Amino acid sequence: MSDRLRAALLIAPALAVFGAFFLIPLGQLAVAGGAGGYTTILTEPRYLRSLGVTLLVAALTTAITLGIATAVGLFLARNRFPGRGTLLALLTLPLAFPGVVVGYLVIMLAGRQGLVSEISMALGGERIVFAYSLAGLLLGYVYFSIPRTLLTVIAAAEKLDPRLEEAARSLGASPLGVLRDVLLPGLSPALTAAGAICFATATGAFGTAFALASRIDVLPMVIYTEFTLQANLAVAAALSFLLGLATWAVLALARGASGGAAG
Amino acid sequence: MSVAIKLRGCGKTWPGGTVALHPLDLDIAAGETLVLLGPSGCGKTTLLRLIAGLELPDAGGQVLFDGEDVTRLPIERRNVGMVFQSYALFPNMDVAGNIGYGLRVRGIPRAEVARRVDEMLEMTRLTEFARRRVDALSGGQRQRVALARAIAPRPRVLLLDEPLSALDARLREELRQEIDALLRSLGITAIYVTHDQAEAMALSDRICAMERGRIAQIGTGRDLYHRPANDFVAGFVGDTNRLGEELVRPEQLALHPSAEGEWTVQRATFLGPFVRVKLRDAAGRELMVDMPDLATPAPGARVEVRRRGPA
Numbered sequence A: 001m002s003d004r005l006r007a008a009l010l011i012a013p014a015l016a017v018f019g020a021f022f023l024i025p026l027g028q029l030a031v032a033g034g035a036g037g038y039t040t041i042l043t044e045p046r047y048l049r050s051l052g053v054t055l056l057v058a059a060l061t062t063a064i065t066l067g068i069a070t071a072v073g074l075f076l077a078r079n080r081f082p083g084r085g086t087l088l089a090l091l092t093l094p095l096a097f098p099g100v101v102v103g104y105l106v107i108m109l110a111g112r113q114g115l116v117s118e119i120s121m122a123l124g125g126e127r128i129v130f131a132y133s134l135a136g137l138l139l140g141y142v143y144f145s146i147p148r149t150l151l152t153v154i155a156a157a158e159k160l161d162p163r164l165e166e167a168a169r170s171l172g173a174s175p176l177g178v179l180r181d182v183l184l185p186g187l188s189p190a191l192t193a194a195g196a197i198c199f200a201t202a203t204g205a206f207g208t209a210f211a212l213a214s215r216i217d218v219l220p221m222v223i224y225t226e227f228t229l230q231a232n233l234a235v236a237a238a239l240s241f242l243l244g245l246a247t248w249a250v251l252a253l254a255r256g257a258s259g260g261a262a263g
Numbered sequence B: 001m002s003v004a005i006k007l008r009g010c011g012k013t014w015p016g017g018t019v020a021l022h023p024l025d026l027d028i029a030a031g032e033t034l035v036l037l038g039p040s041g042c043g044k045t046t047l048l049r050l051i052a053g054l055e056l057p058d059a060g061g062q063v064l065f066d067g068e069d070v071t072r073l074p075i076e077r078r079n080v081g082m083v084f085q086s087y088a089l090f091p092n093m094d095v096a097g098n099i100g101y102g103l104r105v106r107g108i109p110r111a112e113v114a115r116r117v118d119e120m121l122e123m124t125r126l127t128e129f130a131r132r133r134v135d136a137l138s139g140g141q142r143q144r145v146a147l148a149r150a151i152a153p154r155p156r157v158l159l160l161d162e163p164l165s166a167l168d169a170r171l172r173e174e175l176r177q178e179i180d181a182l183l184r185s186l187g188i189t190a191i192y193v194t195h196d197q198a199e200a201m202a203l204s205d206r207i208c209a210m211e212r213g214r215i216a217q218i219g220t221g222r223d224l225y226h227r228p229a230n231d232f233v234a235g236f237v238g239d240t241n242r243l244g245e246e247l248v249r250p251e252q253l254a255l256h257p258s259a260e261g262e263w264t265v266q267r268a269t270f271l272g273p274f275v276r277v278k279l280r281d282a283a284g285r286e287l288m289v290d291m292p293d294l295a296t297p298a299p300g301a302r303v304e305v306r307r308r309g310p311a
Ligand SMILES: Nc1ncnc2c1ncn2[C@@H]1O[C@H](COP(=O)(O)OP(=O)(O)O)[C@@H](O)[C@H]1O
Pocket: B014, B015, B016, B018, B019, B020, B038, B039, B040, B041, B042, B043, B044, B045, B046, B047
């Protein structure tokens, strides 16, 4: 009994902080939407469409990022070569960039005066510009997400027992079989965790979309517009709460699915 | 099914310049159990991995399976079974899943896989654990799963790298006998790496003693014990006394109490099956004699030493 009391006392400060800085603002946000805010976003299709696009972009970003980070991470974890450290530093540099900077990088690459555009013109083709489309947005998000995902994958890959892979190969497994039966199952906890962070970050990403002034209406942009330009606090709050709820639901589903598969 | 293996001029130099193996030739007969014996770092694992196809020999080296040059054939196409000290079981599969893996990746029909897995489970006395997670098994059980997994696809050769070194002494002895029985009944060519000379003696048809990347001697356990090629081999497979030019094992000598004996007993250590007696003479030479625990002389006693006659 006294043990429990002590435990309760010990955890009290953490609960107080959690309540003050997390639950209370969240509650206020939920309430601020008011009946009006929620009615509006649920009846006007463009809000729900925006939510759908946001989740789609986040899901695509996560899938592409995990694919690239797994391939590159496995390679970097297994191979030692001159320049490996420099390459790793270069790959993880965008960790420090604000989303806006990433947006500008995409414009410099794929905007109207961008590198891709110039090259395609010089080659006598049509001017190729994709910075402001779904492809541009995805490029920015993936660029932004790769560093932290890559570091997680490398750390997990270095902990994999190389004997497992050798055992699978001795039993006749092809490289693809080794990937499917040994490497991916071994990396799955890390991939789930990194994927969740990647997805959540992508649903809330604002700076990149803002800098690109993209044709894609992601929800954080809509919230920003409602809040600052329309001063429509109720709708902005309701949308924020909805975005949080939807992200949480997707992550819970993903965790359930991967937990079931691994267990 | 099982193959004869030949190595020709197989050396291995690591990128850093470490020479793990000096170029060597080795012949292993079909169905033979060859034990690679030697201290840690002498190149046993490297040699095993060359045969497995996990490492490429230095230029000029050749690995032949029944005369066929497999030097450049990757391990997944060599049809070899491997057993590691760390078991290396797939944690995402249960016991039966592990054992059947090599059959499944070969595309063998499910019913056939199930039949073969049952057979393996029975052979290794694991039937009741078929659906267990591998992390819920003891070390000995895990190594039996690894063994069953390695032999299920009927490999051409079985390669074992210190399979018992992670187990405690009792279990080690038990499993060693099981492996021995298994190798005899399968008649498979097997290469077994160990640093334990007792294990090597018990399991081998022949022992290949290795010293710093070279083969020091190949022969039966008896050859190595009674006719060691050099001091290294002599010392590695047992304790020795040097009598002039000759090496004599402690159990080949007998003590006789005698007031004029030239040897004095220093110390008698009870070791269970026998007592080891350390002797010294006036010139400071030392001698070890093993004798039954019957009439052990006390320290300080004078003794004569004679060679035991042939039993
Ligand atoms: N992958 C490797 N890279 C560099 N050196 C290695 C590697 N593997 C083994 N060695 C070195 O090669 C030598 C032989 O090692 P090994 O074959 O593992 O010996 P053993 O199995 O007899 O203990 C040792 O000096 C070891 O440090």
